[in-house]
Amino acid sequence: MIATRQLLRGDVLTAPRSGDVRLLRDHVVVLADGRIDAVRPPQTGDPTASDLLLLPGFVDLHCHWPQGHVRGRFSGALLPWLRTHIWPAEAKFDVSAVATQRAASFVAELLSCGTTAGMFFGPPFLEASRRFLTIAPAGMIDGPAIMETNCPTELQQPASDVLKALQAVPPGERARLVVSPRFAPNLTREGLAGCGKMARDLGLPAQSHLSENTDEIAWVQALYPEASSYTDVYDRAGLLGPHVVLAHGVHLSDTELARLAETGTIVAHCPTSNAALGSGRMPVERLNAAEVPWVLATDVGAGPQLSQLHVMAEFIAQHEQAGVTVTACEALDRATRVPGTWLAERDDNLVGLGTLTEGAPGHVVAVRSPGGQSAEDTLRNLFAAAAPAYETAAQQVWCWGEPVQIGRG
Ligand SMILES: [Zn+2]
Incomplete structure (x- = not known):
C-alpha cells in the first residue's frame, strides 16, 4: 500500500463503544497507510477549521447489489414485486460483462453514499459474485443468491451444485463469500440443510430473509x-447462529424471538424497505426486550436509497410514530459500529470497522455540519438537512484512507 497521510478537520461523531456516541468538536482525524492513525484536538500546522461533520463509513449488512440500478423503481408487496420485477432483472447477470459493469457502478454509487463496508446478496450466479469481489474493497463480502425452486427456471440451480462450486473457490477468496439461500420458499429442505452445514463446516457467514x-x-x-x-425452518436446517444475518423479522412470535436470541442470530432491520413494500413495522422494542441482536440495513433495491442516512431517518420516523422510544445515536451505532464489529469478528484486518478510533480502517464520511447541541441533536439535524436526497449528502468519503471519487447518478 502507498504510504499516504491525510488530516481531516471538523466536528467528529462516532460510537467507539456500545451506548457511547460522542460528539468531538473541532477535531482532526489523521489517516495514515489506509487506517486511522489518531483522532485528536487541532495542533499548529493542521488544516484550518471546517464546517464539516466527520462520521465513520457506514456499514450495510443487507443489500442486493444486482438491484442497485432498479432501486426504488417498483412497489407492491414482496412476492409480486419479486416475481414481476426483481427476478427478471437478476436473470441478466448470467452474462459476465453485465455483472462486471453493474458491480462496478454499484460499488461506485455505494461508496459515494458513504457506505464503505457490508454484506451483499449477489445474483444467483457464483461467477458474478466473484467478479463483485474483485471490484469491491476489502470489508465488502457477498454470495450468490441460492434458488432451487419456486422461481424462473433460468435462476434455478441445485443448492448442492452451488455449494460444491463455492467449496472449490481458493480459501483466500472464499473467505469473502457468504452462503446465501435467498429465502425458505426458494430452497428444498435438503438444500437449506446443505447451506447450514456448509456455512458451519467452512466457517463462512450465512444470510437469508425471515418473516417479512x-x-x-x-x-x-x-x-x-x-x-x-418460519424461524424453525431455518433452525431445523442449522441456519441460526451468530454467523447468520436474517433480514426483516417483522412478524415474529415471542418463541421465535427467544430462539433467535438464544442462538445469537442477527436480524437486519430494513425500515425503508419495510415502508416501500408495505411489510409493516418491525417491533424493535420486542427485539430489544428479547435481546435479539440487530443492525440497520438498506435492503436495496426494495429499499429505495443506498444511503444509511435514509435508513436511520426512517428508523426514527417509523418507531416514534408508533410511540416507541428510539434515538438517533442508537441508529448511528447500528449502522456503523455494530455491523462493523460483526464483520471484524471474521477478519482481523477489519478491527475497529465502523468507528473513528486509532487503528480502525480509514473509512470516513464528511457531511456539511448541520449544527446541534449534542450528538443526538446533531444527528437529528443531519437527517432533516439531508432529506429527501440522502444519497447526495456526503461531501467527501475516504475508503481505506483513499478519497473516493464522488459520482452522482
Ligand atoms: Zn433483501
Whole structure:
C-alpha cells in the first residue's frame, strides 16, 4: 500500500463503544497507510477549521447489489414485486460483462453514499459474485443468491451444485463469500440443510430473509408444515447462529424471538424497505426486550436509497410514530459500529470497522455540519438537512484512507 497521510478537520461523531456516541468538536482525524492513525484536538500546522461533520463509513449488512440500478423503481408487496420485477432483472447477470459493469457502478454509487463496508446478496450466479469481489474493497463480502425452486427456471440451480462450486473457490477468496439461500420458499429442505452445514463446516457467514410479509409467512407454513414457525425452518436446517444475518423479522412470535436470541442470530432491520413494500413495522422494542441482536440495513433495491442516512431517518420516523422510544445515536451505532464489529469478528484486518478510533480502517464520511447541541441533536439535524436526497449528502468519503471519487447518478 502507498504510504499516504491525510488530516481531516471538523466536528467528529462516532460510537467507539456500545451506548457511547460522542460528539468531538473541532477535531482532526489523521489517516495514515489506509487506517486511522489518531483522532485528536487541532495542533499548529493542521488544516484550518471546517464546517464539516466527520462520521465513520457506514456499514450495510443487507443489500442486493444486482438491484442497485432498479432501486426504488417498483412497489407492491414482496412476492409480486419479486416475481414481476426483481427476478427478471437478476436473470441478466448470467452474462459476465453485465455483472462486471453493474458491480462496478454499484460499488461506485455505494461508496459515494458513504457506505464503505457490508454484506451483499449477489445474483444467483457464483461467477458474478466473484467478479463483485474483485471490484469491491476489502470489508465488502457477498454470495450468490441460492434458488432451487419456486422461481424462473433460468435462476434455478441445485443448492448442492452451488455449494460444491463455492467449496472449490481458493480459501483466500472464499473467505469473502457468504452462503446465501435467498429465502425458505426458494430452497428444498435438503438444500437449506446443505447451506447450514456448509456455512458451519467452512466457517463462512450465512444470510437469508425471515418473516417479512404475512403472505410470505403463510407460504412458508404451507411449504414446511412440519416446522412450528418460519424461524424453525431455518433452525431445523442449522441456519441460526451468530454467523447468520436474517433480514426483516417483522412478524415474529415471542418463541421465535427467544430462539433467535438464544442462538445469537442477527436480524437486519430494513425500515425503508419495510415502508416501500408495505411489510409493516418491525417491533424493535420486542427485539430489544428479547435481546435479539440487530443492525440497520438498506435492503436495496426494495429499499429505495443506498444511503444509511435514509435508513436511520426512517428508523426514527417509523418507531416514534408508533410511540416507541428510539434515538438517533442508537441508529448511528447500528449502522456503523455494530455491523462493523460483526464483520471484524471474521477478519482481523477489519478491527475497529465502523468507528473513528486509532487503528480502525480509514473509512470516513464528511457531511456539511448541520449544527446541534449534542450528538443526538446533531444527528437529528443531519437527517432533516439531508432529506429527501440522502444519497447526495456526503461531501467527501475516504475508503481505506483513499478519497473516493464522488459520482452522482
Ligand atoms: Zn433483501
